[in-house]
Amino acid sequence: MQVFKSFRTSVLNFVSKGLNIQATRWTSNSQPSEFINTNLENGLGRYVCQLQRVTFKFCKENPSSRGIREFVENDLVDFAKKNPGVVVYLQPKRHRRPKIFAEYLNGSNQTLDVHQFSREKLNKWLEFMRTRKGDTIVRILKKQKTHNPSIQGVWNPFTNKPTSRAVENFPSDNLNKPLVIEKTATEKILELANKSN
Amino acid sequence: MGFYEKFIKDGAKGFSLKGGPFAKWRYPASKVIYRKRLIAGPEPDRSRSAWSNWNYDSEVYAFGKRLNENFKDELLRQAFIDPSYAVSEKSKLQDIELEFDIFQNNANLAKEGENICKNYIRALLNFWYPKLPAQGVEAVVDFLTNTESMSFISKNIGIVDLVKTQEFPIQNQTLQSSLYAIIAALSESESPIKAHLFINDFIVTQLVGEDINEIWKVENPMGLLCDELNKSGSSFLPKARLIWSTGANSPTATFVVGLYLDEKFLSKGSGETVEIAEEMAARDALKRIFGTGEDTAPIPFGDKARKFSQMINSIYEKFKNSNI
Numbered sequence: 280m281q282v283f284k285s286f287r288t289s290v291l292n293f294v295s296k297g298l299n300i301q302a303t304r305w306t307s308n309s310q311p312s313e314f315i316n317t318n319l320e321n322g323l324g325r326y327v328c329q330l331q332r333v334t335f336k337f338c339k340e341n342p343s344s345r346g347i348r349e350f351v352e353n354d355l356v357d358f359a360k361k362n363p364g365v366v367v368y369l370q371p372k373r374h375r376r377p378k379i380f381a382e383y384l385n386g387s388n389q390t391l392d393v394h395q396f397s398r399e400k401l402n403k404w405l406e407f408m409r410t411r412k413g414d415t416i417v418r419i420l421k422k423q424k425t426h427n428p429s430i431q432g433v434w435n436p437f438t439n440k441p442t443s444r445a446v447e448n449f450p451s452d453n454l455n456k457p458l459v460i461e462k463t464a465t466e467k468i469l470e471l472a473n474k475s476n
Numbered sequence: 477m478g479f480y481e482k483f484i485k486d487g488a489k490g491f492s493l494k495g496g497p498f499a500k501w502r503y504p505a506s507k508v509i510y511r512k513r514l515i516a517g518p519e520p521d522r523s524r525s526a527w528s529n530w531n532y533d534s535e536v537y538a539f540g541k542r543l544n545e546n547f548k549d550e551l552l553r554q555a556f557i558d559p560s561y562a563v564s565e566k567s568k569l570q571d572i573e574l575e576f577d578i579f580q581n582n583a584n585l586a587k588e589g590e591n592i593c594k595n596y597i598r599a600l601l602n603f604w605y606p607k608l609p610a611q612g613v614e615a616v617v618d619f620l621t622n623t624e625s626m627s628f629i630s631k632n633i634g635i636v637d638l639v640k641t642q643e644f645p646i647q648n649q650t651l652q653s654s655l656y657a658i659i660a661a662l663s664e665s666e667s668p669i670k671a672h673l674f675i676n677d678f679i680v681t682q683l684v685g686e687d688i689n690e691i692w693k694v695e696n697p698m699g700l701l702c703d704e705l706n707k708s709g710s711s712f713l714p715k716a717r718l719i720w721s722t723g724a725n726s727p728t729a730t731f732v733v734g735l736y737l738d739e740k741f742l743s744k745g746s747g748e749t750v751e752i753a754e755e756m757a758a759r760d761a762l763k764r765i766f767g768t769g770e771d772t773a774p775i776p777f778g779d780k781a782r783k784f785s786q787m788i789n790s791i792y793e794k795f796k797n798s799n800i
Contacts, residue, residue, distance in 0.1 A: 319632045320684055323777045324677025327542055331634055334529045364542025368529035384634050426685035427774060435746075437720045437732060445720050 312418040318385050321412075329384050330409050332366040337377040337393075344377035349398040362409065379404070383413025481508060523644050524637040532638075539634055545674070548665040555657035556635075557581045558650050560642040582657035589656030591796070592663055593621060593679065596672050599792035600680060603784065604775050605688070608766045609704075615692035620679055627651040629678055669785055672792065676785075681777055688768040689759065697758035704765055705737070712738045714761065716754045719744060733757045 321327055335351060337344040351369065359367050377396075381389045389408060393401060432438070447454065462470075481504075495501065524530065536556075540547040562581040569576045594617055601613045619625075627648035630636055639646055639654045663671035694700055702713055720732035733753035734744040743764055745756025763769035775781075 319629060319678060320681040320777075323684065324681050325544060325778065327544075327633070331542075331637075332529075332535075332538075364538050366531070366534045366538045368531070370529055385632050427770075429770065432770060436722075442719055445718075 307418050310418060311415075312420050313414075314420050315422055315424050316414075318412055318414075327384070328362060328364050328409065329411065329413050330362070330365050331382045331384050332368065333382075333405070333408070334368040334370055334380040335377075336370045336372050336375065336380065338373055338375060339371050341374065341377075343394045346396045346398050346401055347377045347379075347393050350401045354398065354402060358405065365409070379408070381408045381411075383411070385413050387413045387415070389413075521645055523646075535634075535638055539638060542634065543674070545662060545670065546666060547661060551585075551661040551665055552658070554580055555582045555585050555661040556638050556640055556654060558639060558641040558654070559583050561640040564642045582654055585657035585660040586653035587656075588663075589658070589660035590621075592659055592668070592671055593656060593675055595795040596675050596788075596792050597621070597680060598795050599788050600676070600775075602791055603788045605767055608688070608768060612688065612692045612766065612768075616683070616688060619686075619691045620682055623648045623652050625682055626655050626679070629682075630655045633678065668792075669789055672785060672789060673782070676777065676781060680775070683775065684777075689763060694759070694762065697755055697762055701758050701761050701765070704762070710737065714742055714758075716757065718750065720746075735761050 317323075318329060319327075321329065335347060335355075337347045337351070339348070355367065359365070377393045379391045379393055379401075381391075383389075389411070391404060391408075393404070396404070444454075525532070536549070536552060540552060557580060559578075559581040562576070562578045566576045566578050597617050597620055598613055601608060601616055605612075630639075630651035633655075635654055635658070636646060636651060639650060641647075641650050659671050659674060662674055698714075705713065714735040714737050716733050716735055718731060719734045721730065723729045724731075729748055730746055731748075731750050731753040732744055732746045733750060733756075735742040735754075735757045743757050743761035745753050745758070745760045747753035747756050760769070776784075
């Protein structure tokens with residue numbers, strides 16, 4: 280219960296990075312957000328895995344890094360073979376917390392404390408890191424983006440209007456009448472009657 | 477004086493720093509560290525190779541594999557060596573009496589790569605926009621091979637960690653020349669067409685979302701239009717006629733002017749005054765003549781573009797021979 284109380288106070292003291300005010304509530308509007316984008320139009324030409332290198336830091340003895348040790352013994356070589364474009368470094372650090380440090384092509388990093396993580400959990404996290412672009416995780420404003428929003432041209436008040444309207448003198452007899460005049464029901468019945476006769 | 481400042485001054489005299497993430501001493505300690513960091517200033521910028529988890533051989537191997545290319549190892553390493561580094565390394569190794577070849581640098585490769593790059597982009601633009609004149613093609617080539625944009629590409633591919641230079645932080649010129657050198661290395665390692673596809677995937681994609689008419693700034697569109705019409709052999713000059721106008725005496729006036737060639741519609745443009753509208757109509761006419769308007773399809777990339785690589789290569793060969 281005590282731990283929960285102090286977490287609540289730290290939320291209230293949060294200072295929004297986007298706006299220089301203290302956010303009173305954790306709303307999506309008070310947090311930074313961005314449109315979806317790619318690194319150098321990745322995928323348009325060819326797909327380049329954005330993960331540049333991964334560093335595994337772990338203790339060789341402590342039980343909390345058992346999961347990462349099992350991963351290194353069993354799954355690491357397969358990962359390295361499948362992703363030859365990702366450089367893998369191993370840094371055994373005695374009596375330190377086990378961590379994964381991922382570096383991306385756009386210069387950003389991600390550290391993950393893998394204290395007491397199981398081998399399967401690590402695999403999933405590594406897959407997440409491998410498929411990331413490397414930007415800060417913020418709310419995405421729109422999940423679509425196009426550089427050619429208009430194909431036929433944006434509508435303006437003169438689109439599809441006959442140019443004879445430009446030289447029209449108002450009040451005009453042509454434009455006084457309604458555009459579409461449908462036949463009334465009476466007229467239709469009279470027509471039918473005339474036809475049959 | 478705060479809790480932690482007293483601790484720093486007097487030392488650990490009976491104080492216990494146990495507690496975990498919500499311990500009492502953490503908040504004043506972090507305040508002190510923040511103030512000290514502000515006084516000390518930011519960490520100095522270091523190149524990635526300064527940290528212990530760095531292996532140049534693996535990084536170079538991974539660079540080639542990441543881009544899905546088979547580079548020749550010597551050429552790739554040579555492409556990363558800047559001439560300034562070669563000179564400094566030679567002098568360093570001379571003291572230890574070891575040999576170092578100064579000519580193992582990327583100066584020649586960079587020149588070669590620049591020629592390949594520019595000629596390929598010219599060939600590509602000639603293929604997709606055949607009616608665009610040489611002026612326009614050069615403007616787009618300059619835009620794509622700009623130092624800024626080339627260095628931005630280098631930084632986002634992973635070249636910035638691998639380039640060996642004397643100075644740090646690495647200048648944009650160096651990054652641009654190393655990217656050119658890599659293109660030349662790829663062309664020599666595999667084939668010129670592979671280098672073309674590399675340029676297509678990384679450099680020409682910077683055209684996505686860009687309008688060629690914004691890149692190539694024409695000062696006198698009506699004059700250029702008349703020149704183009706004369707060249708194409710038409711004996712008529714365009715006549716400007718007012719098509720639409722609204723709010724003529726208001727601050728938000730709109731005039732739409734159309735250009736007519738031999739009483740046939742050529743183009744139209746709109747503007748706040750009649751002169752602006754006429755200029756915009758001339759620009760629209762140029763777009764229609766050169767084929768760079770909104771209605772032309774954007775250049776395809778990726779697998780869709782691969783089938784055109786042979787045709788573009790034949791145009792590239794003509795450019796290459798003419799330049800030499």
